[in-house]
Amino acid sequence: MPLYIKIAVRYLLSLKTKALSFMTVISLLGITVGVSALLITLSVMSGFLWGIKEKILETSPHIVIFKISGKFTEYNEFPDIYLKGIDQIEAYQPFIYSQALASKDSTVVSVTVRGVPPEKDKKILGIDKKVIAGSYESINEDNKVLIGKDVALSLNVWLGDSITLTSPFGRKTPLGFIPKVKKVYVGGIIDFGMYEYDSTYIGMNLKAAQNFFDMKDSVTGIQIEIKDPYKADIVKAELEKKIHFPYIIRSWTDLNKSLFQALQLEKLAMFLVLALIVLVASFNISSLLITKAREKRKDIGILKTVGADNRFILKIFLFQGLIIGLIGTILGLTIGLSVIYFSDTYQLIKLNPEVYMMEYLPLKIGILDIVTVALSSMVICFISSIIPAYMASKEIPSEVLRYE
Structure with a gap:
């Protein structure tokens, strides 16, 4: 020393x-x-x-791909063209994401309707594990939906009760604009553990959502699950080399950047x-x-x-x-x-x-x-x-x- x-x-x-x-x-x-x-x-x-x-990460896809012009109708062949060969990608599925109104008697709440292929959604987001009442498989039926627990509380409904969904995308008639209305039944109640989701979520199968929103054979976008969600930006950069306008790629960090x-x-x-x-x-x-x-x-x-x-x-x-x-x-x-x-x-x-x-x-x-x-x-x-x-x-x- x-x-x-x-x-x-x-x-x-x-x-x-x-x-x-x-x-x-x-x-x-x-x-x-x-x-x-x-x-x-x-x-x-x-x-x-x-x-x-x-x-x-429990409630959001790791990467989503949107189309900003025209309708996203090529979602079936899109993965085979652009997503094959990327090791990090484990699963993908089309989805519909849109706003609507849910009502029961005199109570009306604003909700977000999410349409997905039920079997694929199990693998990507594991929504079935968050069902606290009813059955996840109930959304295989076109007239049944899954709702967040706070939506159920706001509308005061339980399994088997009916609710009315009103779409903002209606149709024009000689008498004016008429919103589309659909009566559905509660097939399951979900607890996400996040108030933002529990108070707005309504899930249905993809075909039912396409019919309800008059989207025919188009979707909002494609959501992707990767092996390591913390490498989402790396996978996004790799996808951007292959996918260009009019498609937009967003990782889960982009969607929550603020x-x-x-x-x-x-x-x-x-x-x-x-x-x-x-x-x-x-x-x-x-x-x-x-x-x-x-x-x-x-x-x-x-x-x-x-x-x-x-x-x-x-x-x-x-x-x-x-x-x-x-x-x-x-x-x-x-x-x-x-x-x-x-x-x-x-x-x-x-x-x-x-x-x-x-x-x-x-x-x-x-x-x-x-x-x-x-x-x-x-x-x-x-x-x-x-x-x-x-x-x-x-x-x-x-x-x-x-x-x-």
Whole structure:
């Protein structure tokens, strides 16, 4: 161990002045609390973002392909032409997605009608696993639908009850525009765990949706399931090399980009705000080192007299600050990671799933976040030590030892 580090450690462990020892402990605790708070907050933001993504992936296709001009009637031969040969693609299916009104007696709610081939939809989105009452297979019948649990609550209906669907795409007659109306029966009730879906979803088979919306043999688009949904942008780029206008390709991250950007911005804002805790704690290090330098003026003078140069003295006080920062950072990381592990493993933070779309708050932290927190803490501690160390290195031995 270099001599200047030995001297730095000795100065830090010196118990001659109780006030300085207390300041050392306070500086250490400040860094520890700041690092652990920063780490836990980042894990909360990352965990919430991860939970949102998982919920979205449970209810959304990984990639969708739309046609923006004309009717999408070539959906049967489209996969054989454009989707074959891409290893990541596991399944695909046509779908219809449109708005409508659902009514029962005097109650009317706005809904989103989704028409799919029932058997294929099982594989891609696993909707059948979210049915809490009735049967998923009921939508094989043209006059039966699946509805979200909050739609059922709003309309006050149960299995076997009838509801009236009104399509915005009606037909023109000599008497004016007449909307298309269809009477359907509740064949199943679904719980997505997301209010946005539970309060608007109505599912029916593809043929029934085509007839209801007068789409004949056309669809809204094709939805695709891939092996790794987090590689959706890579698969999208590969598809864009083969598929061009008038088709548009959107990944699940594209469809929810504004939400993800908002959460990432909040995470950055929280990092900057909580980094101020570490910054404030670093002021304690500066004041501690300035006080140490004044107390050790005699020692500095003697060291310079026996041959120590300014760089040697500078290193002594720099390393005092770095040692405090290193110990505080290690303790903070240990405490923070322990809290994250136990909170996530035992699901300690419960949430209202109707509000937050998840039953508990997952805490997730990545290696990059840990490294960023540790480096930020050490850099702040290093910068706060520069001025006191520089002041100590500029002491003049003759002035210091004049009255000794």
